[in-house]
Amino acid sequence: MSKIGIWLINKDLRIENNILLRALNDCDLVLPVFIWDEKLRRSSSNSRIASFYHEALNNLSEELNHFNAEILIKSGDSEVILDYLKSKYNVHSIYTQFDVDPAHREFVKNITKKFEVKLLNTAYLSDLNKTLKDDGTPYLTFSSFSRAWFRNEFDIQYENAPTKSNFLVSGEMNDFSPPLNNTPFKANKLFGNKRLSNYIGNNLLNYNKFRNRMDLDGTSMLSAYFNSGIVDIKGSYILAINLGLDNPGVKSWINELLWREFNAYIMFHFPEIIHSSFNNKLSSYPWEENEDYLNRWKQGLTGFSCVDACMRQLLDIGWMHNRGRMIVASFLTKDLFINWKEGEKWFMENLVDAETASNIGGWQWTAGSGVDAAPYFRIFNPITQGEKFDPNGTYIRKWVPELRDVETKFIHDPSIDNGIYQYPKPIVSHNDSRKKALYIFNSLRN
Numbered sequence: 001m002s003k004i005g006i007w008l009i010n011k012d013l014r015i016e017n018n019i020l021l022r023a024l025n026d027c028d029l030v031l032p033v034f035i036w037d038e039k040l041r042r043s044s045s046n047s048r049i050a051s052f053y054h055e056a057l058n059n060l061s062e063e064l065n066h067f068n069a070e071i072l073i074k075s076g077d078s079e080v081i082l083d084y085l086k087s088k089y090n091v092h093s094i095y096t097q098f099d100v101d102p103a104h105r106e107f108v109k110n111i112t113k114k115f116e117v118k119l120l121n122t123a124y125l126s127d128l129n130k131t132l133k134d135d136g137t138p139y140l141t142f143s144s145f146s147r148a149w150f151r152n153e154f155d156i157q158y159e160n161a162p163t164k165s166n167f168l169v170s171g172e173m174n175d176f177s178p179p180l181n182n183t184p185f186k187a188n189k190l191f192g193n194k195r196l197s198n199y200i201g202n203n204l205l206n207y208n209k210f211r212n213r214m215d216l217d218g219t220s221m222l223s224a225y226f227n228s229g230i231v232d233i234k235g236s237y238i239l240a241i242n243l244g245l246d247n248p249g250v251k252s253w254i255n256e257l258l259w260r261e262f263n264a265y266i267m268f269h270f271p272e273i274i275h276s277s278f279n280n281k282l283s284s285y286p287w288e289e290n291e292d293y294l295n296r297w298k299q300g301l302t303g304f305s306c307v308d309a310c311m312r313q314l315l316d317i318g319w320m321h322n323r324g325r326m327i328v329a330s331f332l333t334k335d336l337f338i339n340w341k342e343g344e345k346w347f348m349e350n351l352v353d354a355e356t357a358s359n360i361g362g363w364q365w366t367a368g369s370g371v372d373a374a375p376y377f378r379i380f381n382p383i384t385q386g387e388k389f390d391p392n393g394t395y396i397r398k399w400v401p402e403l404r405d406v407e408t409k410f411i412h413d414p415s416i417d418n419g420i421y422q423y424p425k426p427i428v429s430h431n432d433s434r435k436k437a438l439y440i441f442n443s444l445r446n
Contacts, residue, residue: 048349
């Protein structure tokens, strides 16, 4: 009897350096399958990331056509769909990517009862269970984690691109049809690798100087490609490290890759953080429910020009500068006192690079409730943040057209200008919010 396996595509939308090669070597026939399961993805089929994945899957399908293969692309409950395929095709094995998301780990645990399941870590740079303290427990600060990480000797190997073509073509109908990808991020390998090559060749060495400037093209904007696996993060790390860690730009960029690794590492060891604060003292934080404030934040109508520019950039292109993500997260949680989970959900639905571990880690860091979080007294001032990281208001003018003609001395705080603009007044007083937040944090600490 033929051994039938499924290559269950997860966040590895490429044929190189993933578990596909092992599946083709182990099995007589391999059926490539992708399932958009909202419970596992934590984003709807109408989300920005769903559209990005759909475009990427179409491009991956074209690549697989050279092997006379097709991807079965479905939407729904992963376990139900796999049970159906098992009964119809007598599937024996599932080959899929290791994922730290707690729901995905539970899913793998469940299907292991029905299939032989083989996993491969291609989403992260290293074995997340290797960088541990001497007592076998995980590090809880990024600095200690990164120091230990560099002391380890990781053998970053590649799975070659397949040469075999023993694929099973199902003939089943695809039923995953999100909206078209309308972001500037083209979901194909050529586009992603070209951006990587251009960035490393032209910008990486100055990354440390410009990475926080929202008005400059100082970041790689590769997160969507790393998180979907279109661009291999391990290969990208090797390209960067070959330029030398003694260069401040390279070291700073590698640090950002390690923050991604650290967030995955923490979720791997503490899966409960997906639903609750790591800092137990903040578990009773008196979050407020204010739909009007939340909606104004989502639409970029808070009256704080830097916050609004960031939120409108997100709505327009499905991406936001990392500095901006910290600014708007601080504003939601420490100026509006709205639960970080509301912002995290909005990001998962609207970011083209949405990824659970990084998103949860980023939101809890800013809210002050996560591992190695920002100190409770670090409350971003949305006006001074704009002045520092968009000094001439270039970024604000691009995304908030109502303010394009405002003088630079007023651009970061239009409320002090007596001119009449079609732009809202600030919905809160930052100074009052800051005092209130500090009072709450101090009371919870005691």
